Amino acid sequence: MEKINGLIVTAALIFLFTAGCGSRADIVFVEGKEVTGSSAMVVSAHPQASRIGAEILAMGGNAVDAAIATEFALAVCYPAAGNIGGGGFMLIRFNDGNYDALDYREKAPYGAFRDLYLDEDGEVVRGLSTTTHLSSGVPGTVDGMINAHKKYGTLPFSDLIQPAIDLASNGFIVERGQAASLNSAARAFNARNSNPVPFVKQGGWSEGDTLRQPDLARTLIRIRDKGREGFYGGKTADLIVEEMSRGNGIITHDDLALYRSVWREPVSGIYRERYRVTSMSPPSSGGVALLQLLKKSEDAGLYGMEFLSVEAIHMMVEAERRVYADRAKYLGDPDFTDVPVEGLLNRDYLRERMESFDPQRATPSDMVSHGFPPGIESEETTHYSIVDNYGNAVAATTTLNGGYGSNIVVDRAGFILNNEMDDFAIKPGHPNMFGLIGGEANAIEPGKRMLSSMTPVIVERDGELYLVAGTPGGSTIITTVYQIVVNMTDFGLTLGEAVAAPRFHHQWLPDQISYERGNPLPSDAVERLGQKGHSFSGRGSIGRVDAIVVSADGDIKGVADPRGDNRASGY
Numbered sequence: 119m120e121k122i123n124g125l126i127v128t129a130a131l132i133f134l135f136t137a138g139c140g141s142r143a144d145i146v147f148v149e150g151k152e153v154t155g156s157s158a159m160v161v162s163a164h165p166q167a168s169r170i171g172a173e174i175l176a177m178g179g180n181a182v183d184a185a186i187a188t189e190f191a192l193a194v195c196y197p198a199a200g201n202i203g204g205g206g207f208m209l210i211r212f213n214d215g216n217y218d219a220l221d222y223r224e225k226a227p228y229g230a231f232r233d234l235y236l237d238e239d240g241e242v243v244r245g246l247s248t249t250t251h252l253s254s255g256v257p258g259t260v261d262g263m264i265n266a267h268k269k270y271g272t273l274p275f276s277d278l279i280q281p282a283i284d285l286a287s288n289g290f291i292v293e294r295g296q297a298a299s300l301n302s303a304a305r306a307f308n309a310r311n312s313n314p315v316p317f318v319k320q321g322g323w324s325e326g327d328t329l330r331q332p333d334l335a336r337t338l339i340r341i342r343d344k345g346r347e348g349f350y351g352g353k354t355a356d357l358i359v360e361e362m363s364r365g366n367g368i369i370t371h372d373d374l375a376l377y378r379s380v381w382r383e384p385v386s387g388i389y390r391e392r393y394r395v396t397s398m399s400p401p402s403s404g405g406v407a408l409l410q411l412l413k414k415s416e417d418a419g420l421y422g423m424e425f426l427s428v429e430a431i432h433m434m435v436e437a438e439r440r441v442y443a444d445r446a447k448y449l450g451d452p453d454f455t456d457v458p459v460e461g462l463l464n465r466d467y468l469r470e471r472m473e474s475f476d477p478q479r480a481t482p483s484d485m486v487s488h489g490f491p492p493g494i495e496s497e498e499t500t501h502y503s504i505v506d507n508y509g510n511a512v513a514a515t516t517t518l519n520g521g522y523g524s525n526i527v528v529d530r531a532g533f534i535l536n537n538e539m540d541d542f543a544i545k546p547g548h549p550n551m552f553g554l555i556g557g558e559a560n561a562i563e564p565g566k567r568m569l570s571s572m573t574p575v576i577v578e579r580d581g582e583l584y585l586v587a588g589t590p591g592g593s594t595i596i597t598t599v600y601q602i603v604v605n606m607t608d609f610g611l612t613l614g615e616a617v618a619a620p621r622f623h624h625q626w627l628p629d630q631i632s633y634e635r636g637n638p639l640p641s642d643a644v645e646r647l648g649q650k651g652h653s654f655s656g657r658g659s660i661g662r663v664d665a666i667v668v669s670a671d672g673d674i675k676g677v678a679d680p681r682g683d684n685r686a687s688g689y
């Protein structure tokens with residue numbers, strides 16, 4: 119039946135091409151982990167979302183149209199991180215070389231305050247910022263998509279959200295990894311919701327099952343028909359506020375009515391003369407940190423080192439240690455705190471920060487603090503990359519924070535609320551769920567955006583669109599994107615190789631190199647890095663990259679990380 123639904127959708131689309139675009143009826147989609155198209159590509163965390171985005175492109179939509187359709191589709195078929203109850207960042211490069219960046223990050227409710235998650239003794243109350251109604255920031259995704267459409271959309275908004283509505287009401291096909299993920303979240307869903315939620319199946323989910331979400335379909339229909347008001351006002355707002363009152367949450371009608379996404383100037387820098395690297399500005403720390411890492415790498419001559427050699431890993435880890443110390447001190451919402459972006463990217467400052475770098479030995483993190491730049495500041499997230507047949511590109515990263523966010527589903531509205539408040543520094547020096555610490559710049563204030571690590575990136579080579587990439591992974595997002603960029607620009611790997619390569623990560627504190635147990639670093643490198651004073655901590659996989667590379671002859675290659683169910687779809 120589900121397969122039949124899929125066929126009907128495809129047949130209807132082919133019909134559309136015949137009716138609306140004449141010769142486009144012959145479009146054949148290429149789909150898989152690593153595919154090459156000649157016109158357009160979408161790579162996302164779920165095959166059905168990638169296909170929906172690619173179909174919008176094939177209908178003549180641009181990359182922003184496809185991004186909106188993909189984002190809403192992920193909100194249905196990738197509930198671990200796709201969302202309308204969360205937020206994100208969208209980076210856009212137009213075919214004339216101009217950029218824009220949309221911040222639809224969640225905001226602290228106006229009732230939030232600095233010590234919201236502390237008890238009367240000033241101690242952090244365990245779980246309050248991660249598992250309760252109080253953990254949710256005011257969602258930004260719906261306003262973001264409407265804002266993006268208003269500025270750059272070319273197809274009717276209803277056409278972009280309709281595939282998600284159909285997917286919610288007809289159901290989507292559960293992928294293999296997804297079945298395991300949903301099953302492991304069942305206990306949390308049951309504990310945190312008073313009514314049954316569609317994400318839990320008696321006896322457990324299996325690959326190929328169909329998951330239907332009729333309440334979510336009705337919420338999406340309200341958004342389709344009423345726009346902003348369909349989410350931030352009327353029935354959906356009432357349902358969110360009712361859900362808050364069930365669990366001592368603090369999001370009010372005013373919080374929802376006042377939420378607005380914001381267009382921001384992205385950060386950009388030149389790497390090794392040929393590459394322009396552009397990414398998200400604060401309130402994400404991602405772009406600033408990535409550019410800091412690349413400038414330090416250029417100075418240290420990373421491009422002359424051998425891939426995954428002791429020398430290269432040591433240099434990269436020592437740069438990461440110093441960059442994350444700066445992040446903890448200076449990065450926060452630019453609407454509330456002066457983030458010294460220019461100072462942090464100042465070449466002399468970055469050289470000074472690396473003066474303590476010892477090629478022979480690890481610098482213990484307790485001997486590294488933040489610097490003083492001139493002018494002074496689940497792990498689950500999901501990323502999609504899009505290139506359209508007009509040469510425009512979108513890199514967007516969106517999140518609920520933890521896997522399935524707070525696991526709290528808005529009753530009768532069918533969507534999961536984020537637990538993004540944990541991205542604030544809930545107490546100075548107290549690690550968040552990613553082990554990140556923060557200070558004043560990222561303290562909770564009413565209406566403020568919590569600091570993010572999300573790093574959607576677009577790289578030009580010799581002035582032409584080259585790479586569109588991003589990943590989930592909490593604090594490891596920045597270092598994963600950094601590795602993808604240098605794997606290609608410095609170590610000469612193909613995109614497929616760059617994505618599949620072993621990943622490692624250092625974030626200043628804790629003072630350790632995380633590595634992927636199933637995809638380890640060469641053992642002799644680990645041994646020699648240990649001799650330099652580094653310690654290691656194995657973990658599951660790091661990140662799930664969705665990326666596109668455009669070759670000089672115009673081929674568009676999509677690569678979906680083998681670590682997940684991710685899929686590329688293009689033509």
Ligand code: GLY
Nearest residue numbers: 519570571572592
């Ligand atoms: N919630 C993960 C991040 O924004 O960095």
